[in-house]
Amino acid sequence: MDRRQFLKWGSFLTVSVAAAGCGGGSDSSDSGSQRQLAAGQGFGLGVASGDPRPDSIILWTRVDGGDGAASLSVTVQLSDKADFSNLLVNQALSADPGWDYTVRHKVTGLASATTYYYRFLTGKTVSATGRTKTAPAAGTPLSQLKFAYITCQDWSVNHWGAFDEIVQLDLDFVMHVGDYIYETVGAGFQTGNNETRHPPLTLPNGTKRADGAIYATTLADYRYLYKSYRADPRIQAVHANFPVISIWDDHEFSDDCWQDRQVYYPGDDSAPQTPRRRSANQAWFEYTPADVQLDLANPSFQNIQIYRSFAFGNLATLVMTDQRLYRSDHIIPETAVPDTGLANLGSRYFVPKAALAQAEAAKMASTGGNLLNVSILGTAQRAWWQQQMQGAATTWKLWGNEVSLLRMGVDGTMAVASLLEQGLSAALAQNFGLNLSAAQQQQLTGALYQDLLAADTSGATPVLSYANTQPLLAGFSGGAISAGVFAASVKPVLNGNLPPSMLLNQYILNADQWDGYNAERKALMAFLKGNGIGNVVGITGDIHAFFAGQVYDDFDAASPTPVMVDLVTAGISSNSFFSYFKNVVDTVPAFAKAAPLIYQTVNGQTVNTFTGTLQTFNPWLKYADTDAQGYAVVTLTPGKLSCAFHKMAKLANGVAPSPATASVKTVEVLAGTPAVNVL
Template sequence: MDRRQFLKWGSFLTVSAASAGLSACGGGSDGSASAAAGQSQLAAGKAFGLGVASGDPRPDSIILWTRVDGGDGANSLGVTVQLSDKQDFSNLLVNQALSADPAWDYTVRHKVTGLSSATTYYYRFLTGGTSSTIGRTKTAPAPGTAVSQLKFAYITCQDWSVNHWGAFDEIAQLDLDFVMHVGDYIYETVGAGFQNGNNETRHAALTLPNGTKRADGAIYATTLADYRYLYKSYRSDPRIQAVHANFPVISIWDDHEFSDDCWQDRQVYYPGDDSVPNTPRRRSASQAWFEYTPADVSIDLSNPSFQNIQIYRSFSFGNLATLVMTDQRLYRSDHIIPETAVPNTGLANLGSRYFVPKSALAQAEAAKMASTGGNLLNVSILGDTQRQWWQQQMQGASTTWKLWGNEVSLLRMGVDGTMAVAGLLAQGLIAALAKQGMDFSAVQQQLAGALYQDLLAADKSGATPVLSYAHTQPLLATLSGNAITAAVFNAALKPTLDANLPPTMLLDQYILNADQWDGYNAERKALMGFLKSNGIANVVGITGDIHAFFAGPVMDDYDAASPTPVMVDLVTAGISSNSFFSYFKNVVDTVPAFAKAAPLIYQTVNGQTVNTFNNTLKQFNGNWLKYVDTDAQGYAVVTLTPAKLSCTFHKMAKLVNGVAPSPATASTQTLEVASGTPAINVL
């Protein structure tokens, strides 16, 4: 072996240095012959059915990945990796024999160092007389190098069993420098209610080798074999293989790579479920992610902790961008309000993770902080060590832009239930009066204001509020031409209003999703305060998780009288997963306590479901939610220059008779962020 080329094993990562002029017997584009310099004495495999992949592009290195088929589960298989700067492999830079071992499920993760920056390379794997697909990858520009443009796509939430994967066909054809995956590469459950009856016919039903059955009939991955099975199933789709073969992918995990809404090594399917750690399950999930993800990270299986892997890391792209990828599950604290502290509505996460009273959340967070002397120890997503690292990365970045691979949204998503109910009551009252030939539409806003005051003053001691209508009735009595007397109001209108009053519990301010940064407000404020006080500009969150498109500025303090924008968050919808809208529609359709809030989520017009959720969110979060589409699947494409960031959301068309539509994209929306200004311009 050339002295400039070396090979080592360390936590299942082989490494070799690129060296020009390597030989290959029968070299050429077909790869049909074994590489002489890369001969292995091990038995050959049969094929590379999951394709090839590359990841974590740096100026001088890249990670290459494949899985070798044909193993017997006991013995290793021989495989050779080749890399070239020529598409026909006429100039081999790497020609190295490797071992695909059963201990790592016959996957291969190989790091090539000594590469040139901002350069396209081609790679393939050989076993016996079989060659893999040829992969294409690209290294990052060198630090400090002037870069005029960077283009990448970012994706998230690709449930195998929901909707379609037509997006991958489109992404594979784009001209990109790399792809980012911000989590939920797999879904750990199969057979859940939301996963039945709405997926592509080309995606066969999944059957876990082991799994654990939940009370609702869903089965969730539990063992290493289960998680490996899911990755192998997901990677069997040729469309996702094409994306991996065409671009390096920079990946981070979110929750479903382990367990829905997880924290550390705890699962939260049922109230109290997280009272006992499930370290073996967490370790299995982490190992499978490690095996099937071309990421430049290491794992220590001899370490018995569930924190035996670190996946947060950073990248730089010349003088243009620093990319910071964070891990928002392995170190996060328990949800601020535990599931056992709220009534069980049948949807165990209501009141703790979703639709959480804002005041109760703030009080619980303050109490947890007080118990630890005012620090963020028990109210953190990042954990102390990673938070300090994040601050160092942001403060030390000399690039124009600082991109944050951020799994869960930083944008406040709240609803003032009292104000929302007042608006619905006013709308219903005007409709009732219109049937009597009276048009009060011109004073709808005044009526909503009066009803809001009456709701604030209501007796809320019972399950349903009791209103005196001390503001609404006098307002109706003073309107010229349409005056309604107290007697008429009490006889004809009050009973209708009373009948439409929701449960008292809805008359509160709510946070819609406390699993994201809204549920960890103190740490979010600390991070935004750090950026603000240190004058760190051009920070953009590249975000997924919530199965919807959102975009807007992130405030230093959402509860301040005049919040100050500090950075921007761009949230992409999931590739295929059920939408945020569908979750809340299910809540108002199935949980009686929320039934009267249904018009805030949707209305039925001429037999068609009309999304009102978008406008509801804009109404109460209008200063920062500049773009909202809660009922969507799709992906995002970013073009970055020194002057601006342009992001285009691609919204997918719906599944048609079990087949992905062509074209897959139904519509696009482009947004821009100008350098120096934490604001969104919706084009």
């Protein structure tokens, strides 16, 4: 290998071209200087590969034993034989302190759809052997592609038993759709059961919040988190066995972030956190085997581009987008809503739908009707996404999409009417011996809904006349429940169960995902629909729940049309979507009477009603499990996409269960139809 075959890029990505007959010794042009470097002490974080293309792969490791000042010697070897009897790469490198002794090496000139083996050497120490695989060549007919996708692997809660299962699968690659690390330690959502093999983390620097949580602030903090997470041998095994295609979400920098802004408190995002964002960028770059470059000479926080695409024969195009670095501020600022004790309620979570739409329209009007201030992708990335989708010459177009595209809303007025009906029907049976039929219960819900719509909501609690409910009950009871009886015996029951007026509204549950950027979602769906681009499937994480559903051109239209499908996996370990909303109704008085929409207590056990509530108000959610941890496995053929959601069993006495999977639910998407079939 001569100098034309070996390059070193400024952002510490070295490159070599595979060539047969490299032999057993180093043939690096840098071998002279290499002999001047001290050897390291090993490879405690294992090895990894990523970004498989038909002719290249990225290889990664970290060399132990550095003193923070001098570089260490390391050699990378790659072979098409498991015993390394035929070396294709035997390249001497250096592990430098400026990059925390991590090594990212790109090998080009490889054969497509081929398994390779790689390892690293420093002194007399040899790393574990990694196995990787290149992508099939563009246009190659494929009968099948199989991959797992994962997200949200919080070190501090639940367990990582999923990785023991994933490593046993026969996969072409693994996708990670974000939240590889969590930037906080000791946050409220990180309390609860945790496996004993994950000791508490202590950031070297960190910044303490008022609630006691400490968040990563410096490059040393973020590096510490990656090193801690990668020290677990189970995640090392996944990296060693499969190439991983990764994108970040928010926690690689800051929860619910946008650009270089953090949003822990109302008004927290008024000042940029550029040094912190740049530190997060650099640590992700150092510890992720991705074929991207970081420009430290660029003083901006946008000094890295991680959105990129991949093709797998004639079967699939994979488009990975970055939904944090270019996104606009959340449509409703945290400072614009009442303080409930939870800074994100009313702005990012449980947001009034009409207020959100009005705020979005006002922002668009301020820039001449464009998407400049209401975008997740940003102008340049959105144009790139359109080019990738329109130019894809494959059957399937997969979108590596961090936050869900599915509408998740609740009609608070109808939900309250349903709750009032349930309580009233039980009271009528007990106090009047009046047992309503299912049809009568439905009529009663409708009457209560109309009365709630007509209520005076100017005060903290709504005032109802019950002009529809009282006559209906009089008819059901043959006149026994007269106006006087209703006023004396029924109205007090109803009034006692009325929630605050604020709940009588239509709500978007999560405005940090695409529901909060509805105009851009509609624009993207219009592009797909207008250009006849089909077989588009979102591969999504973030929300700590399993969902499978249809994405419509306009969820608010009278007759919306499905355009694509979104498949959302639960987090590997992070606390569930259900647990967040249970905490809201348990701790925020204004939402206390909405608790039955989230859970009920039956014989001392908590019963999740949140999943049913979501599916009632969002019929496009064909499958949902809001209280889950797990991962997803996709099997792709020319005729269909099959996705198996693996739900994890609970932690037992601090030990991950074996087997880790408690149940599997499979959904299918047939080619040519944006629909979900639940098996």
